[in-house]
Structures are given as C-alpha cells and as structure tokens.
Amino acid sequence: MSLATSAGAGNSPERLHSPRVLGTTTADRLKEAAIIEFAERGFHATTTRDIAARAGLSPAGVYVHFPSKEDLLYAITLTGHEAALEMLQEAAADSPTPTDALRATVGNFARWHAEWFRDARVVQYEFPHLSHDHREHILDLRKQINAVVADILEAGRVAGDFDIEDVPATTLAVLSMAVDVCRWYDSEIRRSPESIGSSYGELAVRLVSRR
Amino acid sequence: MSLATSAGAGNSPERLHSPRVLGTTTADRLKEAAIIEFAERGFHATTTRDIAARAGLSPAGVYVHFPSKEDLLYAITLTGHEAALEMLQEAAADSPTPTDALRATVGNFARWHAEWFRDARVVQYEFPHLSHDHREHILDLRKQINAVVADILEAGRVAGDFDIEDVPATTLAVLSMAVDVCRWYDSEIRRSPESIGSSYGELAVRLVSRR
DNA sequence: GTCTATACCTTGATAGAC
DNA sequence: GTCTATCAAGGTATAGAC
Numbered sequence: 001m002s003l004a005t006s007a008g009a010g011n012s013p014e015r016l017h018s019p020r021v022l023g024t025t026t027a028d029r030l031k032e033a034a035i036i037e038f039a040e041r042g043f044h045a046t047t048t049r050d051i052a053a054r055a056g057l058s059p060a061g062v063y064v065h066f067p068s069k070e071d072l073l074y075a076i077t078l079t080g081h082e083a084a085l086e087m088l089q090e091a092a093a094d095s096p097t098p099t100d101a102l103r104a105t106v107g108n109f110a111r112w113h114a115e116w117f118r119d120a121r122v123v124q125y126e127f128p129h130l131s132h133d134h135r136e137h138i139l140d141l142r143k144q145i146n147a148v149v150a151d152i153l154e155a156g157r158v159a160g161d162f163d164i165e166d167v168p169a170t171t172l173a174v175l176s177m178a179v180d181v182c183r184w185y186d187s188e189i190r191r192s193p194e195s196i197g198s199s200y201g202e203l204a205v206r207l208v209s210r211r
Numbered sequence: 212m213s214l215a216t217s218a219g220a221g222n223s224p225e226r227l228h229s230p231r232v233l234g235t236t237t238a239d240r241l242k243e244a245a246i247i248e249f250a251e252r253g254f255h256a257t258t259t260r261d262i263a264a265r266a267g268l269s270p271a272g273v274y275v276h277f278p279s280k281e282d283l284l285y286a287i288t289l290t291g292h293e294a295a296l297e298m299l300q301e302a303a304a305d306s307p308t309p310t311d312a313l314r315a316t317v318g319n320f321a322r323w324h325a326e327w328f329r330d331a332r333v334v335q336y337e338f339p340h341l342s343h344d345h346r347e348h349i350l351d352l353r354k355q356i357n358a359v360v361a362d363i364l365e366a367g368r369v370a371g372d373f374d375i376e377d378v379p380a381t382t383l384a385v386l387s388m389a390v391d392v393c394r395w396y397d398s399e400i401r402r403s404p405e406s407i408g409s410s411y412g413e414l415a416v417r418l419v420s421r422r
Numbered sequence: 423g424t425c426t427a428t429a430c431c432t433t434g435a436t437a438g439a440c
Numbered sequence: 441g442t443c444t445a446t447c448a449a450g451g452t453a454t455a456g457a458c
Contacts, residue, residue, distance in 0.1 A: 026441085042340070045255035048434060058443055063435065065441090124394070125336060129253070166410070169402070173414055176391030177384050183335070184383065191380070199377070203384055207414060211422040237423085259452060269425055274453065276423090 016112050019083035019119045027065040029055045031079070034072050039118035043073055043126045073126055074134040080123040081141040084112060088148045098156030099205055102174075105149055107201025110178035113185065114193035120182035146171060153208065163210040174204050227323050230294035230330045238276040240266045242290070245283050250329035254284055254337045284337055285345040291334040292352040295323060299359045309367030310416055313385075316360055318412025321389035324396065325404035331393035357382060364419065374421040385415050 033054035037046040048069050049059045066072040091108045095101035113120045130138060150171040156162035164170050178200055185196070244265035248257040259280050263270045277283040302319045306312035324331045341349060361382040367373035375381050389411055396407070 042253055042255055044253055045340070047432080049432090057441095059434090060436080060444080061442055067435095069434070129256070169410060170414075172395065173388055173411065176394075177388050179394070180387035180391045183387075183390070199380060200384065203381075203418060207418055258450080260450090268423095270452090271426080271454080272424060278453095280452075 016108065016115055017083050017087050019080045019116055019123075026055070026057070027075075030057070030062060030065055030072065031076055035076055035118050035122055038073065038076070038126055039121040043069075043122075043129045070129075070131055070134070073122070074130055074138075076119070076122055077127060077130060077134075077138055078141075080116075080119045081138055081145070084109070084123070085141055085145050085148070087112060088145060092148050092152060098152050098159060098161050099209070101152045102149070102156065102208070103201035103205050105152060106174055106178055106204035107197040109175070110181050110200035111193045111197025113178055113181040114189075114191075114196045117182045117185045120179075124179055124182060146175065149175060156208065161210065162208040164208050170208060174207060177203065227319060227326055228294050228298050230291040230327055230334075237266070237268070238286075241268070241273060241276055241283065242287055246287055246329050246333055249284065249287070249337055250332040254280075254333075254340045281340075281342055281345070284333070285341055285349075287330070287333055288338060288341060288345075288349055289352075291327075291330045292349055292356070295320070295334070296352055296356050296359070298323060299356060303359050303363060309363050309370060309372050310420070312363045313360070313367065313419065314412035314416050316363060317385055317389055317415035318408040320386070321392050321411035322404045322408025324389055324392040325400075325402075325407045328393045328396045331390075335390055335393060357386065360386060367419065372421065373419040375419050381419060385418060388414065 030051060034046070034051045037050050037054060040046075041050075046069075048062050051069075051072070052059045052062050055061075062069075062072070066075065087108055088105050091104040092101045095104045127135065127138060150167055153162060153164055153167050153171055153174075157164045157167060181196060181200070185193075241262060245257070245262045248261050248265060251257075257280075259273050260270045262280075262283070263273050266272075273280075273283070277286065298319055299316050302315040303312045306315045338346065338349060361378055364373060364375055364378050364381055364385075368375045368378060392407060392411070396404075
C-alpha cells in the first residue's frame, strides 16, 4: 500500500502505514502487548508480568527479547516516530502546492493519531519516561517531524499563499491540534479516522490561508 | 485579582486564577509537592516518599492529610478543573460578542495551560488514573468546560459571524490546540504565557470566522 | 500532627532446568 | 527460547509512641 494514494485525498479507505509489523515474531507480539498496556495504564503502571501475560509468555520470557522494560518502550517509540515521519515526508513530497502539502500532512498526521491512537499515546505521552540517551535520539526524529510542516508553512508564506506571523509558533499550534487527537480518540468514537483527517487538514489550511 | 480584567485583553500582566492556594496549610504544601512530582514523572512513578520529602514530612505524614495517593491526585485534579472552568465562564461572561468570547476563552485557556503547565499536565494526563468514582465526577466538570466553548461557537454560527460545519468537532479542535500547550511548554521556553494566550485566541478566531 | 518502625505486597530482573 | 522459582529492592499504608 502506497501512501501516495491517501496523501492527497486524505480519506482513502486503506489504513495508513502501520507503525509496526503485526504479530510476526515473538518480539513483535511483545511490542503489541506492551503498546496496549502502556497506552491503557502508562509505562510505570504497567508491569512486565502484564505484558508477558498478554503476549502469552511467562514473566521471565520478556527478557529473552528485550533487556529491560525501558528498552521495550524505546523500541515501540522508535518504530512509531519513524512511521509518522515517513508518512509526513511522503505526503509532503506528493503534494504540488504548499496548500496541498499542508492539507495532506496535517490531515494524515491527525488521521494517524486516531487510527493508531494507542501507538500515538505511547509515542506522545511516554516519551518523557525514556532513558536520557534514548530520549535524545528520539528528540532528533521529533525535530524532523516538526521541520516537515515548518518547511511547508515557510514555503507557502514566501509564495504568498499563506498569511503567517510566526512560522515556528504556527507549526506548533497546527501539530498540537493533530497530536491531541490521540488523547480523546478511542474505539468508541463514531467518527472515522479518515473523516477526522480530512477535516483537520481543512482546518489547518483555514488557519493560515490569506483571505 | 479579578479575571474580568484579563479576560478581554488576554495579555494582562497579572497571573490567571491560581488553581490552588499556595502553601497555606500542610495539606496545600502536600498538594504543591505532589503537583511537581506528578507533572515531572507521572502519578504511578511518583512515590509517597517523594511527595513527603518535598513537603518536608516523613513518609507517614502524608496519610494524616490524605487517605491515599489517589485521593491526593483527586484533590489536585478537582481544584485544577474548577479553576479552569471558572476562568472560562468569567471570560465568556465578560465578552460582548461571540468573536470576543472565543478569543477570550481560548486565549485564556491556552495561557492557563502555559502559566500553570505543571497543574495542567496533572489535570490532562493523570485524569485516566483516577478511581472510577472520582473520574466520573471530574468528567462532569470536563463536559461543562467543553460546553462553554461549544455554546460560544453555536451562538456565533447562528449570528452569522462564524462559518462552522460541525460545532462539536470544532470545539474539540480548538480546545485541543490550547490543551496541548502544557505538553511542550516549560520554564525554559522564552515566550510568555500572555503572548501564547493572545496568539492562540487569534488563531481560534481565524479558524471559524466567515471570510 | 508528626515521628520511627515496620508489615505486607508487588516489582523488575536473574538463575538454572529443560 | 521458554519455563519455574526466586531474589533484592522499593512500594503503599499502618501501628503506636510522643
């Protein structure tokens, strides 16, 4: 599945890039289990016994695949950030104008935060609980994510399409809208991730377009 | 200090309603200490020993004032939600038009999430870790907070000032922008809470105004 | 209301058999 | 690679003196 198809429209029926490969190996099953537990109760409230039980292993079985609980969090966080960044870069590359690029990136970003809300919660809320070195590495990916949108806003401002006072501040506000989706979205919500994505894409365009 | 003065302008130098009374009693000192610890490391990662030490008490001293760690979280969460709701209601009441009301409420809400970012993080991120009964009660306050903004958007839509397709969805998006401020704001950030508030107020107006 | 001392439990992680 | 058994540390909360 190529993102190219969904990037422009923002409402294609196929799922976005999965932030993980599903259940292929035992390590993947452990990541799956840990995502569900971390998202539900937080990193520190989750025990390695919870994770092992959900993955169908004994408590000791976890440590064959990950040296510590924090390494498991890091693996999940890394995969999640890489998936999100890749998705944004593809969406930006496939868009002919800054307006299209903004709609596609913010729309897909919001959609991703709904579709993979458990992964997103771990990515966004458990990030501060990484070890120092792991956090530094992830921070680099976060800056790249920010830069994708900042570059679009700056290009649109220079081209005269956008009316923006402060590009970094507006980047933050626009990403905030999308990130916060994972806080309130869950499986009970009636609206589809595609619908959320397309409306957030439009909101972002509205927020910056010259009138 | 009345909020009436800051509600309209959104950039007055006085601080917004404190979500707590500072250091008056031992219970307040414990709340202060717990806010710092919960905001920094999360509810479950914080030990009652951490809180007691920061408040200058022995580990056992906490239980004279709060029956459990969760009750301490509830007390903080309740005060925080009440302060935020009161602030929004005053800001809305002091505004003559829907546009002014939206600018004032969203602006002050964003400003509050910067100025009291530690309190806000506890309010927003530790909410799921409350006990069932406590969570239900807080949920009621959250619905009232939502309603303040939803009512403003609906009034502006009916009056023809705003161009909104879906009022509940737009309410969510606008509040999301402001709530997410507490995720990235901290004492290192150069921008003042007042400046954040006034620019987020403008962004909200831009997002819904008929052009 | 605050302390010291401690009960009792759960935790992350390891040892060693299979 | 998975298990059972277990450790050492640290957790929340309580008892009882002052």
